[in-house]
Amino acid sequence: MRTRLSLSVRGKRLLRELKRLRTERGMSPEDVAGQLGWHRTKLYRIERGQSRLILDDLDELLELYGVRSPERESLFKLGKEAWKRGWWLAYRDLYQGESFFVMENDAARISFHAPTLLPGLLQTEHYARRIIRTMDPICDDDEVERQVSARVERQGVLSRADPPIVTAVIDEGVLRRSSGSRVTDREQLQHLLHLSQFPHIDLRVVPFSSGVYMGQAGQFTVFEFPDDGDSPVAYQEGLFGDVYVEDSDDLARYTLARTESLGAALNPQETQALLSDLLKENE
Structure with a gap:
C-alpha cells in the first residue's frame, strides 16, 4: 500500500x-x-x-x-x-480524516473550551481509556487500545521543542464528574495540576459560582497558526460528525464565546488552588 x-x-x-x-x-x-x-x-x-x-x-x-x-x-x-508523513497515518482507519491532527500539529496556539468533556490532549492514559470505552461502547478491546495510543501520541505536541501555546477553559463539572474510578480521577487531577505549571499551558476552570456562561453552549477548539496569512479554524466534534469553521463571521462568534468563557473562569493561580482542593476531596 x-x-x-x-x-x-x-x-x-x-x-x-x-x-x-x-x-x-x-x-x-x-x-x-x-x-x-x-x-x-x-x-x-x-x-x-x-x-x-x-x-x-x-x-x-x-x-x-x-x-x-x-x-x-x-x-x-x-x-x-x-x-x-504524520504519525496519525498509522491510525487512519479509526478516524474520518486527518485535518484535525494536521491542524493540531501545525498550530501555534490551541484554545480548548470544555464545558462537558476534558480535552484529549490533557487526559492521562487511564482516564482516556475509561472515557473512550464510555463514549464508544461498541468498540472492541483492540480498537480501544489503538484509540488510547493515538491520544497519547497526540500529546507529544506539548513536550516538543516548539510547543503550541495552549489555553484550556474547563467547566468545574467536568472535573467533578467521576470517570468511574477514584484512583483514575485522582491521577487525572494530579496531571492537570502538573500541566498547569508549564509556561505554555494556561489552564482555567469555570467554577459553579460563575453561573451560566456563553461557552457553556458547546465544546469547541480554536486553532491559530504561526503565519498571519493562515486564518484560525474552529473545530466542533459531535455525535454525527465533525465541523470545521473558517468563515470570519462564524469565527467571530467562537472568539466571543472564548472571551466570555475566560471572563467567567478563575485565574491560573485560583485554578491551581481549586485543583488542589479537589485532590484533597479525593484522598
Whole structure:
C-alpha cells in the first residue's frame, strides 16, 4: 500500500500562493502545462493538493511566473515543509480524516473550551481509556487500545521543542464528574495540576459560582497558526460528525464565546488552588 502524505497548513498556504501567482499572470493550468511540457491535469492536481509538489517542479513554476527572492526563498521554504508523513497515518482507519491532527500539529496556539468533556490532549492514559470505552461502547478491546495510543501520541505536541501555546477553559463539572474510578480521577487531577505549571499551558476552570456562561453552549477548539496569512479554524466534534469553521463571521462568534468563557473562569493561580482542593476531596 502506498503511504499517504498529509498536506500541512504551510503546504496549503503554498498552494494558495501558487494559484494566486498563476491567476495574476492571466494563465490557465493548461497554459502552464503547455509551457512546461507537463500533462494537462498535473497542475490541477497540484493546486488541489492531490499530488505532491516536488521542489524541481516548484522551481519550474516559480521561474515561469518570474518570482525572485526574497519571495522565491520564502516559497521554497514552504515547499520543503509542505508534505508530512504524520504519525496519525498509522491510525487512519479509526478516524474520518486527518485535518484535525494536521491542524493540531501545525498550530501555534490551541484554545480548548470544555464545558462537558476534558480535552484529549490533557487526559492521562487511564482516564482516556475509561472515557473512550464510555463514549464508544461498541468498540472492541483492540480498537480501544489503538484509540488510547493515538491520544497519547497526540500529546507529544506539548513536550516538543516548539510547543503550541495552549489555553484550556474547563467547566468545574467536568472535573467533578467521576470517570468511574477514584484512583483514575485522582491521577487525572494530579496531571492537570502538573500541566498547569508549564509556561505554555494556561489552564482555567469555570467554577459553579460563575453561573451560566456563553461557552457553556458547546465544546469547541480554536486553532491559530504561526503565519498571519493562515486564518484560525474552529473545530466542533459531535455525535454525527465533525465541523470545521473558517468563515470570519462564524469565527467571530467562537472568539466571543472564548472571551466570555475566560471572563467567567478563575485565574491560573485560583485554578491551581481549586485543583488542589479537589485532590484533597479525593484522598
